[in-house]
Amino acid sequence: MSLSIAKDSVIPTESLHTDKKIVFDTKDLNLWYGDTHALKDINLSVYEKEVTAIIGPSGCGKSTYLKTLNRMVELVPTVSTSGVITYNDREILNKNFKAEELRTNVGMVFQKPNPFPKSIYDNIAYGPKIHGIRNKKVLDEIVEKSLRGAYIWDEVKDRLKENAYGLSGGQQQRICIARTLAIEPDVILMDEPTSALDPKSTHKIEDLIQELKQDYSIIIVTHNMQQAARISDRTAFFLNGEVIEYDKTDTIFTNPSDQRTEDYISGRFG
Numbered sequence: 001m002s003l004s005i006a007k008d009s010v011i012p013t014e015s016l017h018t019d020k021k022i023v024f025d026t027k028d029l030n031l032w033y034g035d036t037h038a039l040k041d042i043n044l045s046v047y048e049k050e051v052t053a054i055i056g057p058s059g060c061g062k063s064t065y066l067k068t069l070n071r072m073v074e075l076v077p078t079v080s081t082s083g084v085i086t087y088n089d090r091e092i093l094n095k096n097f098k099a100e101e102l103r104t105n106v107g108m109v110f111q112k113p114n115p116f117p118k119s120i121y122d123n124i125a126y127g128p129k130i131h132g133i134r135n136k137k138v139l140d141e142i143v144e145k146s147l148r149g150a151y152i153w154d155e156v157k158d159r160l161k162e163n164a165y166g167l168s169g170g171q172q173q174r175i176c177i178a179r180t181l182a183i184e185p186d187v188i189l190m191d192e193p194t195s196a197l198d199p200k201s202t203h204k205i206e207d208l209i210q211e212l213k214q215d216y217s218i219i220i221v222t223h224n225m226q227q228a229a230r231i232s233d234r235t236a237f238f239l240n241g242e243v244i245e246y247d248k249t250d251t252i253f254t255n256p257s258d259q260r261t262e263d264y265i266s267g268r269f270g
């Protein structure tokens with residue numbers, strides 16, 4: 001297996017060897033927005049029930065990569081791709097794989113909390129209802145389980161009929177996480193989930209992510225390197241659309257093998 005090679009972004013290092021199952025395997029992925037080559041020869045294996053952080057300066061392709069994993073990137077008409085991504089050994093860029101099916105297994109939480117303008121209850125019940133669940137008792141159970149899973153049940157259990165907009169930003173973000181849990185995904189993509197939150201809410205979400213990784217595989221884009229160091233098991237460093245280095249988080253932050261990683265994590269650019 002190749003060691004870290006910045007040139008063609010094939011990065012699995014010796015220390016990445018693990019018995020863990022690969023959830024997402026990306027091979028030679030390239031992505032263009034029209035003429036803009038946004039992702040270049042990405043090779044990356046994401047392991048189950050871990051937190052994988054994606055770091056790198058603005059515009060390096062972090063969000064694009066995340067949105068490729070649930071095919072949201074296809075909503076941009078100019079997008080074209082080459083290469084292969086498998087999710088649990090199934091090729092997802094293949095048109096035969098329905099994006100809707102993928103998205104029931106791969107949930108996403110965005111930078112800005114984006115609850116629906118509906119009651120807290122309806123925010124959580126929305127996804128299950130779309131999937132055909134109508135039984136009130138079953139929906140009640142899903143709502144409670146999801147809110148408990150996002151560690152917000154005790155704060156909202158007496159106000160489930162109130163509009164979610166009445167909650168604080170940190171609470172809204174946990175409602176959005178609960179909404180994702182309600183569709184029972186096995187992967188949760190998080191695009192800078194705490195960047196709009198105060199330190200206390202950030203801390204709660206970080207604790208929550210640590211809990212969630214017992215049951216889910218989590219991929220998180222973050223600009224906050226302390227956050228990546230605190231909560232992730234592995235970290236990928238992106239630069240100009242390439243993966244420069246991918247390794248265990250401890251290694252990336254204490255002994256990176258590429259000078260550009262070292263320069264970035266020590267704040268010399270970005």
Ligand SMILES: Nc1ncnc2c1ncn2[C@@H]1O[C@H](COP(=O)(O)OP(=O)(O)OP(=O)(O)O)[C@@H](O)[C@H]1O
Pocket residue numbers: 033036038056057058059060061062063064065076
């Ligand atoms: N919808 C789009 N159409 C055209 N180009 C785009 C589009 N979205 C992103 N890009 C370009 O693709 C490249 C990667 O952008 P992306 O948003 O993935 O970077 P990022 O690392 O997530 O940045 P940030 O940290 O600022 O969110 C950039 O050059 C960006 O301008």
